[in-house]
Amino acid sequence: MPALALLGVFMIYPILWSLWMSFQTGRGMQLSFGGLANISRLTQDPVFLRALTNTLIFLAIQVPVMLVLALLFANALNNSALWGRGFFRTAIFLPCVTSLVAYSVVFKSMFSTDGIINHFLMTLHVISAPIPWLADPFWAKVVVISAITWRWTGYNMIFYLAAMQNIDRSIYEAARIDGVPAWARFWYITVPMLKPVILFTTVISTIGTLQLFDEPNLLTQGGPSDSTLTLSMYIYNLSFRFMPSFGYAATVSYVIVILVAILSFLQFLAARDRRA
């Protein structure tokens, strides 16, 4: 009974309240029922559209890149002949236990116009003039994507590594005896065996990226010219930076809820189809 009461107070009540709130309009705490006003505002809001587009771009590029990298790292580090496996595993996992603010500050200084990245690229003659990483709409997106990938690849790699250890060694031995090359063993044995874990990491990463807030907020504050503004940052701005419009912010947050639900459902569907 106490558990149910706690669940009611901290889970069900807030969810229902925020749903009710998403139909309210007004400034600050002077809210009144506005019917579908927030939804019609959503359809004409250029900032919401920019934030949605940015979020989906981050999702479409960052999640596949990160998961493929994690899979490749996991496969390489699963090789028992590799020297220093433990060290590399720790090194790749370490970023996701690093303090978020500390690493953002380091990334910001590395990618500043006079930073080490530009120095390095100039020394190698890859570029002739410094790239304005954080002041250019395109490069700012690249920096944000690199930062999230750096942070979360190791986290996903651990799931893959754990799953790989559970694959029966004899399957690989049989394949080796039959003369199956290494790439084919990876593609036709490892990847299919990992399917449930890949599905899990895809869903988790999709949800994480749709809620992306920390990196763009600390690295670029959503700029330049809203090029790294995400839906979560927009919700934050609507509640704490702009004239507080909590009702509209709640509506935008339900857009994330709906997107998460749809994308997760599609991913489960895709995984089930292939299994059949």
Place this chain on the structure above:
Amino acid sequence: MTRTIALRLRTLGLAIAGVSALSITAATAQEINVWAWDQNFNGAAMEEAFSRYQAEHPDATLSVEIFDKAAMEQKLQAQLASGQTDGLPDIVLIEDYRAQKYLLSFPGAFEPLTDHIDYSAFAPYKVEVATVDGETYSMPFDSGVTGLFYRSDILEEAGYTAADLEDITWDRLIEIGVDVKEKTGETLLPLDPNEAGWLRIMMQSAGTWYFDAEGNVTIADNPVVKDALETWQRLLQADISKPVSGWSNYTGSFTSGDTISTFTGVWMTATIKANADQSGQWAVAPIPRLEGVDSVNASNLGGSSWYVLSSAPDKEAAIDFLATVWGQDVDFYQDILVNQGAVGSLLAAREGEAYQATDEFFGGAPVWQNFSGWLAEIPSVNYGIFTEEADAAVVAQIPALASGGNVDEIITAIDQQVRQQTQ
């Protein structure tokens, strides 16, 4: 993880209710609590003010809590929204641009001070931003009066004297910048593509804003906005500015000598003077004015004031303290000018001794006298409640402006976004 901000606010309310039970017992009857955001500037000025008050009221005590400015604004906004007022201070510092937003969206949260302070003694534009329905809520504090800070040694090298920068237009400044670059190779200005402050400075110098006195959006049909954006586009395309990103990059560019001037609020003086080895190499001129519209060589950027919370248990003591020291003590304003470089907005303070002094760092010029002269010329405008939203709309168009986009189309885009965001 999937919870919403709205939901967090409700739980925050519950959390604050718990925390506040502790803080009530911690507060003594005569303690005045203050929230501010700069230990060396507004926090120090508040402590100086209180030491004067304490001489007459020995049993009163003061505690100043210093936050990061953005964190403090969010804390205030979240707490006012949650309806839990127990953890709030007695006095809070609020930036002028945000004053109306707080006053209108949380009615009753702040105490009107109209009956306690003689507002005719203060710069009118500071009073106007804190007035709603005939009641004024602020104790006006630091002014954001603007000036053009420049390296006089480098401009002299290119053949310019202080008189050449007196009461000029922006287009004249661009000519000077181009000429200085040809002669010395130096870049005139730093420019942050995430900052709309330059437009705010230009608009206020012509007595206009994103909104009119009734709060209606006046961007699309405003000749000043068009003139300002066209001027800025010329400035961007004259190749006399250097792109910077963020505050430290911005201040670093002119203190390190990468750029040789900046136009900003008087509060930047302390940052510029921090480089003692550049003493005598700097000067301050009035900011340029717009050509083609009615504009003066004076404007404002930022600035803040003190507000008393209605929920404060000690609000009588807080109001008495503000009214007796901040409201009339001319000597106090001399002290914070000398110690904190704070230009307050009490007009009578300008007659004091410190305001007459010259500064060797700025080539022996009477800089405080100059700033306070410009202060009196600043046209008052209605900052309204949506300056933050309008700034975001302007910033979104800066790349288009820099790449030579059509100004009419840019204005339409800004206007549409602001209208959409302020419904």
